[in-house]
Amino acid sequence: MNSKQFYFSLGRPFSPLYSLAMHFRALLYKKNYFKTHRVSVPVISVGNLTLGGTGKTPVVQYLARLLQQNGYKPAVISRGYGGTSRKPVNIVSNGFELLLDAKEAGDESCFLADTLPGIPILTGVVRKLPAEQAIVMGANVLLLDDGFQHMQLARDINLVLFKTDVLAGNSRVFPGGDLREPVTALKRATTFVMTDVHQENHDRADQFASLLHAKFPEIKTEFARYEKKRLVQLDSNDTLSPSELTDLNQVPTYGFSGIAHPQAFQQTLKKQQLNIVGFSSLPDHVKYTDQRVATLLHKADKVGAEALLTTEKDLVKFKEKTLPLPLYALRMETKFDPTFDQYILKEIQR
Template structure:
């Protein structure tokens, strides 16, 4: 059945890929304009719809740019927000007004004061950041690989190890936003969510397949997820008496637990929690960017028993901060924990990526 469906959808994929190819050629030949800016732009994107790990990679890049003495900013489309037009994120905002990823960035980098803006038209977002924060030395674009009206200084393409772009098809037969040849625009390709024990021979085999579609000299790096200590969601809601858990929560049994997510690829987190000794009893799995409703928590509560931990992601936590969601469920809220996720690179990948970044102001 799956093969038959693929066969039926392929003509529509070819049509969509053709339209995107014409659009890309118009940019390549200068018939459609791509604007360059004095401030360097580092773009993090993918060919596939959702789930490649853009958010933790943007976080890694911003943290590294801060270490190098940059004054970075982040620009995102703000997917799912209830506002329109260019907007600078501020304390009055929420996931509803700027989108879940921008709100997560704003909360993560509030200390170093990294400006976070959202704009459907990225060039307007760049101009807004330049106007309001003229001291910004580099802007990291979150998910603008197909947004070719701006010209990045460094184009970072992500592809998931379990679902590499070279094994996928263009929408609707597959999940690609454009053909595999779009990899030619990448200055570096990062294969994400790799097994930690992925050896050099396996890495080289993947790199060879990527270079069939990208430039032959493009660096191919490999990253893995590293999960942090659980953090009480109540702490993020600033509820009195909540705590940060150091290491596996000693107050919790490594017994039954639930998972609540609204992200594209939650399976790695489920597998991680199982590897830590939790007995995962139920997963309330909702679509990416899902706006949580009281009914979702009611459905989760039907599978929950008092004392069982409920785990979720940092991204989902931005949409779980509405107090009305937890009305009548204070014990569930106090037993809900976020699991931070960061990326690390295999081999010399981190140093290779550092060398590609715009030089710091003191360089």
């Protein structure tokens, strides 16, 4: 039994209480005892039912680029998890320049700001406030990052993501399991998205999609896959410079990651035919203190590494840090079938 399973076993007696509380909260919103704020532009929520990562950020990236390429002016609204700023509205990026660093805004918000030029990124705990500010700044579509449980802001498209290799975990509600709410909450969704679908797990994705269809026949399921694009390097100016995978083919490289499922990133690296000589799995949203960086460098030195490789989410936390080894990130992008694009654009137009 790992530590996660151990804590879930301790929390299992309290799971029905938390489940009931979340169900009652949703009911109060449905009956309009708790008010839902509707803004003047379409809102697309990207969220999940489970704890941990399901690939929300790459899907937000995909949607932002899709909308931008089709003439819309999207903005991303996030809570800013892990950021120290407590202002009601934080403009992480106005679309042209980064205004807050990862410490203030949170690593995911800065990652989106770095990789989505021309698209404003705003954060705030009460998300209707940054949402309204984004509209003032010219946005005509809003992307609500990790918004499924944030029912205070109305949405027109409600995407719920499941990571194919994890699905619904043990199907129990926190603190006895992986679910943030009871399964009945999925009735609020407009579309389910299975993420990180690949050849080895496609049958698993099909089976879970069939299960969802049996329980929620009116809600369709889409599949999303990841494609590696290239490497990016954090240069001396703290900007992301493109590089090629072949640049690291013969270089002893130490990998590390502080995301929800670092083992998945480790497996991805193994498939790239890179010379990975060591790997460290770190906690999600890890803070790279001087001590932690020194530990990473010590481990890399012990195995003879000549370069470091991580995720783009981790990479943005290394701005203004001086390292003795070159630091790269593997850029991955989400891909959907064209029918998904057509669905999103049609709903937005409507």
